[in-house]
Amino acid sequence: MLRLYTHPACLQHDPGPGHAEQPARLRAVLRALDHDRYAALDRIEAPRATREQLLRVHATAHVEHILNSVPPEGGICQLDEDTAMSHGSLEAALRAAGALVAAVDAVLDGTAQRAFCAVRPPGHHATRERAMGFCLFNNIAVAAAHALAVHGLKRVAIADFDVHHGNGTQAIFEHEPRVLFASSHQSPLYPDSGREDERGVGNIVNGILSPGAGSYEFREVWDSVLLPRLNAFRPQLILVSAGFDAHRDDPLADIRLGEEDYAWLTERLVALACTHANGRLISTLEGGYDLTALAASTSAHVSALMG
Template identity: 65%
Template sequence: MSLPRAYTHPACATHDPGPGHAERPARLAAVTDAVAAAWPMLEWHHAPAATRGQLSRVHDEALIALVLDTPSADRIALDPDTFLGPGSADAALRAAGAGVAAVDAVMAGQARRAFCAVRPPGHHATGSVAMGFCLFNSIAVAAAHACEHHGLERVAVVDFDVHHGNGTQDIFDTDPRVLFLSSHQAPLYPDSGYASERGVGNVLNAPLHPGAGSTEFRRAWSETLLPALDGFRPQLVLVSAGFDGHSLDPLAQLQLEAADYAWLTGELVAIALRHCQGRIVSMLEGGYDLQALAECSVAHFGALTAALD
């Protein structure tokens, strides 16, 4: 049985935002343990560290220096939710590096799909600001690498995290090579992602009201976001895979279940098969109930295996 290529790194567990923080190291173990139990034959690849040059495609030098060069013997608060600690720089480098390595692997034909089980998440980090638990925007680093290193002209970033990926949108909203599609709860942090936000025609947001469930989620994707993705004819699909829309998640109020993520992933696979030989790179974003996170990751990974044999 063929499987997506899986990336992670022990360093991703060393980023510690502090006691009681929702984005805790146990999240990573919940994902990797569940996926490994479901597919015991799966080989995990160690994520390399991203280089400063790869980061600088999307981030200012000041932010790169802040994350990588700040003495961090103690935990430092960058904002009320986002922290730097002794393990944070290496974790952030490995998270971003996983996306770069996964893009290289699928573009080289070594794999058609890849899943990056990494943390900290990334999609809130803008070009100049670390925020919302995020230090570097790993999915943006991967998208820029696909465009600049591999010469792609149509890269899609699909974001189904319950929180809007404001950082990804901000980085690419004037770059027509990158299509950004997002469903998310609104109102909710970070108070962005309104339908009126269109970039240069390369941004499409589908806000969902608190309490929305499977019906609203699937309608937003099937009627609005997936047709836009299909029409874009992507050469590569990147996924910000946040599972915090699940009904058990403590940080939001959507009522999704694991089956909804499996359904959407299957739809993404079908579009990728039509336009880019099935190439998808998925990167873990949010998801803060450990049971739900494990179940959704298994559902998502399972759907990524479709049509690999």
């Protein structure tokens, strides 16, 4: 069974007019999943993440900064050049991180086998100390830390196929051997991290895609580098940072994938989860900024998760 976690509050995070990470992104995803072929999805309202859950991966000062930066209705609090909070952003961020925690609990207690979290703001750029790159809290890092601390897992894998490197996720776990972080991303591109020689304690593996790369290069880096490392790690749980901004129509990068590429990789990640983790896999929405491409790519991803 595939669970879908989301919450109306995630539509209330509004970084301002013209911002790429707009509420319309999530509306497009939810409309795409409001179709007969997804009628079997078990739809769950995301809870809030707790302070304790956030503090497993974020510094106290960072959590306090986000909690205390909520602007009045109609206002915007600019956290950095790219990252802003509106009046509804805190609730959205707590629900986004909370969705991942609830999904971890569900797949590890056997209530569900897989989950997709249709939430925003995204998370993989947020570091231990700061919000950045449209991200307030690092949702997938919160989930991985919860799996380690509460469920006692020894091997959690994070697969990140967003076109931008998940610098926050890598930085949070680069000294944690129980977590393997495997990422494909365009380079050069924001946030200018994710080199192949960034290896952590042997638990970081980065696959570089040059501007203009397409399906062949994407599948090659996963087939020859990233998937073998994930397989050798024998994860007990796979978490996926599902960014769809490597699509050929996305305005923020220069990779030329189609939705069939996302289906291809999702099928392989599901197969790995079935081999090593009793099928347990949780995916969360990260980037993707062309609304039509985002809807089509998410549909392909979720269809593959449903098997």
